[in-house]
Each structure stands twice: as structure tokens, then as C-alpha cells.
Amino acid sequence: MAATIKDIAKQLNISVSTVSYALNGGPRSVPDDIRESVLRVAKELNYRPNRVARSMVTGKSDTIGVVPPEVTDNVFLSPYLHLALNGIINEAGRQHQDVLLFTRCSEVDRDELASILVDGRVDGVIFIAPHFSEKSVELAASLHSPCATVSGVPLDGVLSFSVDNESGVASAMGHLYGLGHRKIAHIAGRLDMQDALVRLQAYQAFLRNHHISYREEWVGMGQFTIDGGRRAMAQLLTLPEPPTAVFCANDEMALGALFEAHSRQVRVPEDISIVGFDMTPGSENVYPGLTTVRQPIGELSAAAVRALKALIDGKEPQEPTVFQTELIIRQSTTCPKEHKS
Amino acid sequence: MAATIKDIAKQLNISVSTVSYALNGGPRSVPDDIRESVLRVAKELNYRPNRVARSMVTGKSDTIGVVPPEVTDNVFLSPYLHLALNGIINEAGRQHQDVLLFTRCSEVDRDELASILVDGRVDGVIFIAPHFSEKSVELAASLHSPCATVSGVPLDGVLSFSVDNESGVASAMGHLYGLGHRKIAHIAGRLDMQDALVRLQAYQAFLRNHHISYREEWVGMGQFTIDGGRRAMAQLLTLPEPPTAVFCANDEMALGALFEAHSRQVRVPEDISIVGFDMTPGSENVYPGLTTVRQPIGELSAAAVRALKALIDGKEPQEPTVFQTELIIRQSTTCPKEHKS
DNA sequence: GAAGGGTTGAGAAACGTTTCGGAGAACCAG
DNA sequence: CTGGTTCTCCGAAACGTTTCTCAACCCTTC
Numbered sequence: 001m002a003a004t005i006k007d008i009a010k011q012l013n014i015s016v017s018t019v020s021y022a023l024n025g026g027p028r029s030v031p032d033d034i035r036e037s038v039l040r041v042a043k044e045l046n047y048r049p050n051r052v053a054r055s056m057v058t059g060k061s062d063t064i065g066v067v068p069p070e071v072t073d074n075v076f077l078s079p080y081l082h083l084a085l086n087g088i089i090n091e092a093g094r095q096h097q098d099v100l101l102f103t104r105c106s107e108v109d110r111d112e113l114a115s116i117l118v119d120g121r122v123d124g125v126i127f128i129a130p131h132f133s134e135k136s137v138e139l140a141a142s143l144h145s146p147c148a149t150v151s152g153v154p155l156d157g158v159l160s161f162s163v164d165n166e167s168g169v170a171s172a173m174g175h176l177y178g179l180g181h182r183k184i185a186h187i188a189g190r191l192d193m194q195d196a197l198v199r200l201q202a203y204q205a206f207l208r209n210h211h212i213s214y215r216e217e218w219v220g221m222g223q224f225t226i227d228g229g230r231r232a233m234a235q236l237l238t239l240p241e242p243p244t245a246v247f248c249a250n251d252e253m254a255l256g257a258l259f260e261a262h263s264r265q266v267r268v269p270e271d272i273s274i275v276g277f278d279m280t281p282g283s284e285n286v287y288p289g290l291t292t293v294r295q296p297i298g299e300l301s302a303a304a305v306r307a308l309k310a311l312i313d314g315k316e317p318q319e320p321t322v323f324q325t326e327l328i329i330r331q332s333t334t335c336p337k338e339h340k341s
Numbered sequence: 342m343a344a345t346i347k348d349i350a351k352q353l354n355i356s357v358s359t360v361s362y363a364l365n366g367g368p369r370s371v372p373d374d375i376r377e378s379v380l381r382v383a384k385e386l387n388y389r390p391n392r393v394a395r396s397m398v399t400g401k402s403d404t405i406g407v408v409p410p411e412v413t414d415n416v417f418l419s420p421y422l423h424l425a426l427n428g429i430i431n432e433a434g435r436q437h438q439d440v441l442l443f444t445r446c447s448e449v450d451r452d453e454l455a456s457i458l459v460d461g462r463v464d465g466v467i468f469i470a471p472h473f474s475e476k477s478v479e480l481a482a483s484l485h486s487p488c489a490t491v492s493g494v495p496l497d498g499v500l501s502f503s504v505d506n507e508s509g510v511a512s513a514m515g516h517l518y519g520l521g522h523r524k525i526a527h528i529a530g531r532l533d534m535q536d537a538l539v540r541l542q543a544y545q546a547f548l549r550n551h552h553i554s555y556r557e558e559w560v561g562m563g564q565f566t567i568d569g570g571r572r573a574m575a576q577l578l579t580l581p582e583p584p585t586a587v588f589c590a591n592d593e594m595a596l597g598a599l600f601e602a603h604s605r606q607v608r609v610p611e612d613i614s615i616v617g618f619d620m621t622p623g624s625e626n627v628y629p630g631l632t633t634v635r636q637p638i639g640e641l642s643a644a645a646v647r648a649l650k651a652l653i654d655g656k657e658p659q660e661p662t663v664f665q666t667e668l669i670i671r672q673s674t675t676c677p678k679e680h681k682s
Numbered sequence: 683g684a685a686g687g688g689t690t691g692a693g694a695a696a697c698g699t700t701t702c703g704g705a706g707a708a709c710c711a712g
Numbered sequence: 713c714t715g716g717t718t719c720t721c722c723g724a725a726a727c728g729t730t731t732c733t734c735a736a737c738c739c740t741t742c
Contacts, residue, residue: 002459002484004728015692020730027731031690046484052396052461053728056697061393063441063462071434076427077622086417093412093444098457100404100441103434116439118343120393120698121404121462143343255626281418285596287628345698356722361700368701372720394698397727461728 003045011041023049055120063098064088064308065122067113067136069129069193071103078224079252079280080297084128084150087298091305097123118145124308126301127152131192146311148304150297151195159311160320161304163295165195168325169202169247172275172293175327176245179335181273182212185243187232187253189224196224199249199277218243222253229256237264237272244272244336251276251283254290258332273333289330296323344386352382364390396461404439405429405649406463408454408477410470410534412444419565420593420621421638425469425491428639432646438464459486465649467642468493472533487652489645491638492536500652501661502645504636506536509666510543510588513616513634516668517586520676522614523553526584528573528594530565537565540590540618559584563594570597578605578613585613585677592617592624595631599673614674630671637664 005023009016014034022030022038030038041047055061066088068075075081092099100122102113113136117125124146130137132153140147141157148159176184186203189196200219207214217239220232229248233256236242248254254276261268268274268288276283279294300323307318346364350357355375363371363379371379382388396402407429409416416422433440441463443454454477458466465487471478473494481488482498489500517525527544530537541560548555558580561573570589574597577583589595595617602609609615609629617624620635641664648659 005730006728016729017693017731018691021691024730028691029689034691048459050461050728051457052393052402053697054730055393056397056699056728057730059697061462073431074427076430077423082418082423086415089417089442089444090414096445098441098444100439101430103430103439104437116392118389120391121402282623282626285623285627287626346700347698357699358701358723359721362721365700369721370719375721391698394727395700397698397729398700400727 002050003042003047004050005047007045008038008041008047011045012037014038059120061121061123062096063100063122064092064305065100065102065117065125067102067125067127067130069127069131069134079282080224080250080278081128083278083280083297084301087301088126088305090298091302095305095309097305097309113139117147118143123312124148126150126304126308128301129193129195131190132194133192146308148308150301150304151193153194154320157317159304159307159318161300161307161323162194162320163300163323163325165198165325166202166205168277168293168295168327169199170206171325171327172247172277172291173203173206175291175329176247176273176275176333177206177210179245179273179333181245181336183218183241183243183245183336184212185218185220185236185246187220187222187229187236187246187248187257189222189249189253191221193224196249203247222248222256224250224252226252226256226259229253230260231256233257233260234264237261237266242272245275245333246272247275247277249277251278251280251290251292254292254332255282255286258286258290269332269334271337273336275333279328284330288332291330291333292328294326294328299323343391344383344388345391346388348386349379349382349388352386353378355379400461401653402462402464403437404441404463405433405646406441406443406458406466408443408466408468408471410468410472410475420623421565421591421619422469424619424621424638425642428642429467429646431639432643436646436650438646438650454480458488459484464653465489467491467645467649469642470534470536472531473535474533487649489649491642491645492534494535495661498658500645500648500659502641502648502664503535503661504641504664504666506539506666507543507546509618509634509636509668510540511547512666512668513588513618513632514544514547516632516670517588517614517616517674518547518551520586520614520674522586522677524559524582524584524586524677525553526559526561526577526587528561528563528570528577528587528589528598530563530590530594532562534565537590544588563589563597565591565593567593567597567600570594571601572597574598574601575605578602578607583613586616586674587613588616590618592619592621592631592633595633595673596623596627599627599631610673610675612678614677616674620669625671629673632671632674633669635667635669640664 005016005019009019019038021028022035117140127137127149129151150161154160188200191197222228222232254274276290276292279292283290283292311317346357346360350360360379362369363376458481468478468490470492491502495501529541532538563569563573595615617631617633620633624631624633652658
């Protein structure tokens with residue numbers, strides 16, 4: 001039985017509109033004495049404005065929605081999603097927005113996913129690393145509801161924030177190449193995701209540019225997971241001619257590769273060098289520390305929130321933004337054996 | 342300009358109530374032919390129900406709120422909060438609930454925090470590890486809105502989920518004691534949080550029960566953070582008589598302690614043993630692997646969601662639930678030096 | 683003292699749903 | 713044919729806000 005604006009009005013024998021104006025410093029002024037008594041009675045009755053009712057009228061909710069790439073158990077354990085979500089939350093707080101997490105996208109069909117985008121509970125939506133097959137981004141764009149993607153395909157009507165994968169991959173591969181590696185394998189992520197595909201292509205482009213022939217058996221599919229990385233590494237290590245270095249499309253697969261190497265008594269980096277991508281917290285404290293490509297996931301996500309908020313506020317949509325990466329050299333990479341002695 | 346129920350009614354020349362019944366399989370039946378045409382037109386018009394309006398009438402939102410212990414930048418980077426949030430999201434999805442993250446608790450006063458609890462956007466709230474000073478839990482309880490705490494103080498009218506800290510601490514301390522350690526220090530967490538306080542007390546109780554005298558200088562304050570753990574460890578290591586083992590109230594502080602030991606050329610576990618608490622993912626892959634006390638944070642949080650949902654659905658409130666811990670012995674603990682040779 | 687402007691506050695509409703009350707039609711049993 | 717039950721479906725109320733319209737009043741100013 002929460003108190004409403006009507007209760008206040010009744011108690012003071014004034015109209016609800018006056019109460020509303022007083023409470024909000026509303027579009028109209030009210031005399032000081034009335035305002036004070038309204039505030040007093042509001043406090044007495046323990047009045048709390050009902051945000052749902054307000055949303056109903058204003059059409060605003062001060063809440064932004066976040067759609068994960070998929071909804072399976074423990075998606076949010078992914079370090080990438082973790083960093084992205086953290087960045088979103090940080091910035092959302094600053095922008096005075098709450099965050100609504102959609103947890104039910106998988107069990108409903110795409111149509112319904114679209115419905116949650118426009119059901120009035122959020123002012124805008126951020127899609128984190130959507131799959132190519134995910135139609136809801138286009139749907140959201142076609143509904144003209146403010147939306148943004150983090151690491152998605154740039155699309156008309158959608159704010160887009162991504163990282164310069166090409167130069168990131170080039171720096172990682174260049175590092176290995178510079179150390180003398182020529183037998184460089186790649187463990188790719190889920191190819192139905194933008195980052196994975198682009199990184200694979202950039203890997204291939206690097207080989208081409210450096211006149212190294214592309215060998216299909218040196219590309220493993222790691223699905224962006226630790227286990228996937230392990231399996232892919234296992235395959236690579238049992239090849240008749242194994243590579244001397246592995247570039248992984250994210251840190252989790254790199255960790256998996258590292259663990260697989262450990263369990264097969266293959267030394268890292270002496271026997272094989274490993275490079276990751278993302279610079280997740282977990283890449284730092286393993287043994288040996290993982291050489292990786294830092295991408296500013298948090299900043300990228302925060303920028304998405306900022307731009308989304310601006311769009312919601314009626315500003316002009318921001319152009320697609322590409323963030324730069326940075327190579328972080330740690331202990332998991334060194335010269336190939338043949339080169340050394 | 343989203344289509345509404347009215348548009349459907351107008352197009353078919355029937356009343357909105359009939360449309361609503363048809364759409365919802367509502368409390369009343371409608372003839373099959375009408376239902377079908379309603380569904381058809383709804384599809385044609387791309388109709389999406391407005392959840393806000395529905396909430397308004399039904400008073401339900403199918404959304405549960407999550408309140409972090411505090412809102413500062415990067416709170417959600419905390420592995421504890423990460424695991425808790427992940428557990429909540431997993432279970433919320435299963436219970437067909439979305440998750441609203443409150444990002445704005447710090448800048449508003451407690452009163453306002455309470456207001457977001459009952460502003461109609463959520464059906465219930467989960468407080469994760471609230472501080473003692475946090476009045477909003479009591480406030481929420483007094484407002485009779487469904488709420489739960491994870492690792493909070495048990496309180497009337499609040500569902501409570503926590504872990505058996507006493508036995509967890511006893512198993513960790515017992516492990517060190519069994520290895521021969523008698524000089525056991527403790528790095529405590531934020532003492533304005535339930536878990537930290539109880540673990541400190543359990544540490545003291547263990548010493549008492551084993552007739553080891555309590556030494557104040559062997560208790561460091563680590564604030565539950567890596568940096569705090571580092572600083573506390575630095576102090577312990579510069580003591581005239583340093584301890585041979587350190588029991589930390591969480592894994593992050595244990596990692597901090599580990600790193601500090603590394604940087605001072607103090608070997609772990611040969612020179613000093615370290616035990617953590619939580620079994621966060623980060624504790625596994627460091628060198629040496631961290632002995633720790635596993636607490637099922639995810640399950641605990643999931644249970645909170647389940648119980649909260651049941652309460653929202655009008656079931657009887659579940660009794661406070663205490664989860665058991667499990668000692669995970671890895672490589673960061675061994676016998677003290679004096680004992681060995 | 684009348685015209686005009688500004689201030690004040692009451693009343694009501696609107697947002698999009700759900701669901702109740704009840705009117706009319708159809709059907710059945712007596 | 714009558715009385716009761718069941719089926720249809722319309723109209724309207726309700727949820728709690730925000731904000732518009734409009735009337736009443738007060739104060740200038742000519």
C-alpha cells in the first residue's frame with residue numbers, strides 16, 4: 001500500500017497537479033509554503049514516486065538494456081563479457097542510467113527478442129558481440145529504437161563500437177615474425193562472430209603479405225573457450241610438423257592452449273610460443289605470463305553507453321568508432337628453437 | 342509509433358478487451374476465429390505488448406533487482422561479485438526473470454536507494470554482500486517488498502543466503518595447523534561486511550581453541566582487494582618475527598599477498614604458506630596454485646533468486662540458508678621451514 | 683474602472699494495458 | 713413459452729504519473 005501522489009493531494013486538499021509540480025520543481029512553479037508542506041507530507045507518508053507510471057507518461061525509463069551474445073548458462077563468466085559489462089555499468093552509473101540485463105533471449109524466438117527491445121522498459125539497447133545470425137540487431141534498427149553494438153557488424157542506424165582487429169593481429173603476428181617464427185598457427189574463435197572472423201582473415205592476410213604459405217591444418221577452431229583452445233592445441237601438437245608459435249583469437253583459448261601444452265610436457269615458450277588477444281585479467285598471472293593484444297573492452301563499452309545516451313537525448317548519432325589495440329609482451333613468446341642455438 | 346492493442350481493435354472493429362483476451366488466452370475465452378484474426382492482425386501491425394503498461398496494471402514486472410555492495414568504478418570487476426552476478430543471471434533466466442542492475446546507489450542517499458526498490462520496476466531485490474552501515478536492507482524489509490541478501494546479516498523479513506564461514510575458516514586454519522604452522526597471520530577483509538567480520542572472529546576462535554596466543558600485529562587489514570592484500574603482506578613480512586603462514590579472508594587479498602611475497606623474493610610456499618577464501622577462477626592458474634576455501638557463490642546466489650521468486654509468487658518465505666564450504670588444497674601451502682628439515 | 687497580463691491551482695486527458703460488470707444472444711430443460 | 717445457464721463481447725474503470733486547458737484571481741497600467 002505505497003503512498004501515491006493522490007494521497008498527498010488529498011491530505012493537503014490540493015490537486016495532484018500541484019503536488020506533482022512541487023515534487024518535481026515541475027514545469028510550473030508553486031509557492032514556497034505549499035511546496036514545503038508537500039515535501040513534508042511526502043516524507044511523512046513515505047512517498048516514493050512510481051517509476052513505472054512515470055515511464056508510462058514520459059516514455060522514458062532511464063534504463064538501458066544489455067543483450068549478451070547468447071543466453072546459455074555462465075555466459076557472463078566469459079572474461080570478455082565481464083569486462084564489457086563492467087564498462088557498461090561504470091558508465092551507466094555516470095550517465096544516471098540503470099542497466100537491464102536480458103536473460104531470456106535464447107528461449108524465445110527472435111521476434112520476441114525484438115519485443116523486449118521496445119516494450120518500454122529501456123530507452124536503448126546495447127548488443128554485446130552479437131552473432132551474425134542474430135537478426136535482432138537489424139530488427140532493433142528497423143524499429144528505430146536507439147541501439148548500439150560492441151564488436152558487432154557496422155549497420156545503418158546502429159551505433160557501432162569495435163576494435164581495430166587488423167592492426168591488432170598484425171602487431172601480434174609481427175611480434176612472432178620478428179622473433180623468427182615462420183610456422184605460425186592460429187586458433188580461431190566462433191566464426192559466427194565478427195571479431196573471430198576478422199582476426200582469422202587478418203591472420204591469413206599477414207601470412208600472404210609475408211609470403212608464408214597458408215596451411216589449413218594450422219588453423220584450429222577454438223570457439224573462444226578454454227576447452228576449445230585445449231582441443232585445438234592438442235590437434236596442433238600432434239601434427240607431423242607442428243607450428244613453433246600459436247596466435248589465438250582470444251586469451252581464453254590461449255590459456256587453454258597453454259594448459260594443453262603444460263599437460264603434454266611441451267614447454268612454453270621454449271618449445272612453442274603463444275599469443276592471446278584481449279588482455280583479460282586471467283592472462284597476467286598464469287605461468288608463463290601471456291603475451292597478448294590489449295583491447296580496451298571497458299572503454300569501448302563505456303563509449304557505447306555514452307553515445308547511446310546522447311542518441312536517446314536527441315543528439316546526432318555518433319559515427320562508428322574504432323579503438324586501437326596495444327601489444328603486451330610477456331613471457332609466453334620467444335624465438336623458435338631452431339633459431340636459438 | 343508502435344502499434345497498440347487499440348490499433349488492433351480498431352482494425353477488426355472489436356473491443357480492446359476482446360483483443361487482450363485473445364492475445365493472452367486471457368481470463369476469458371474468445372471464439373477461435375476471432376482469436377486467429379487478432380493474432381494475424383497483431384503480426385501484420387508488428388504489435389509488441391508494452392510491458393510498462395502491463396506492469397502498471399498487474400503490479401508485476403518479471404524483473405528482479407540487484408544491488409551491489411557499493412557503487413564505485415569497477416565494483417563489478419570483483420571476482421566475488423562476478424560469480425554472484427553470474428549465478429543470479431543464470432537462475433533468473435530459468436525463472437523467466439530479467440535482471441535490473443542498480444548503478445546509482447552511491448550518489449543518492451539511502452532514502453533514495455529505498456525508493457528504487459519500490460518504484461515498481463522490480464518485483465524483488467537481491468542485495469549482494471551489503472555493508473553493515475547499509476540501511477536499505479532494513480528499509481526494504483520494512484516496506485514489505487520481497488528481498489534477499491547474499492552474504493548479509495540475517496534479518497527479519499529478508500531471505501538470507503550465506504556460507505558457513507566458521508567451518509570454512511576452521512578447515513583452512515586446521516589445514517595450516519596440521520602442517521605444523523603455529524605462527525599464522527590473518528589478512529582480514531572490510532570489517533563492515535559480514536563475511537569479513539565473521540572470518541576474523543573465526544580465526545581468533547581457532548587460535549583460542551588451539552591455545553595459540555592472538556597477536557594483533559599478525560592481523561592485517563586488506564579491504565578485500567589485491568592492493569590491500571599486498572600492503573598487509575608487506576607489513577607482515579617486515580615484522581621482526583614474521584608468521585610462517587597467512588590465512589586471507591578472500592582470494593584477491595591472497596593473490597596480493599602472493600605477489601608481494603614474489604616481489605620480495607620470499608618463496609611461497611617454502612618460506613611462507615598462503616591460504617585464500619572463495620575459490621575464484623583467478624586462484625587456480627597463478628604460480629603456485631592457491632590453496633583456498635571454496636564457497637559456492639554461484640549456487641548461493643541462484644538459491645537466492647529461486648527463493649525470491651517463490652516469495653514473489655506468494656509462497657512462504659524460505660528459512661535462512663547456510664551453504665557448506667570445501668577446502669581446496671593446492672600448492673601455496675606446505676610445512677613451515679623449521680619443521681621440515 | 684476597465685483592459686490586459688501574469689500567477690495560481692483545479693480538473694481532466696493521456697500513456698497502454700488488464701479485467702470487471704453487465705447486456706444481449708443463444709441454448710436448454712421444464 | 714418461460715426461466716435459467718452459458719457464451720459473446722462491449723464499455724469502462726483502474727493503475728500513478730505528467731502536463732495541458734482553462735477559470736479565477738490579483739496586479740498593473742492607462
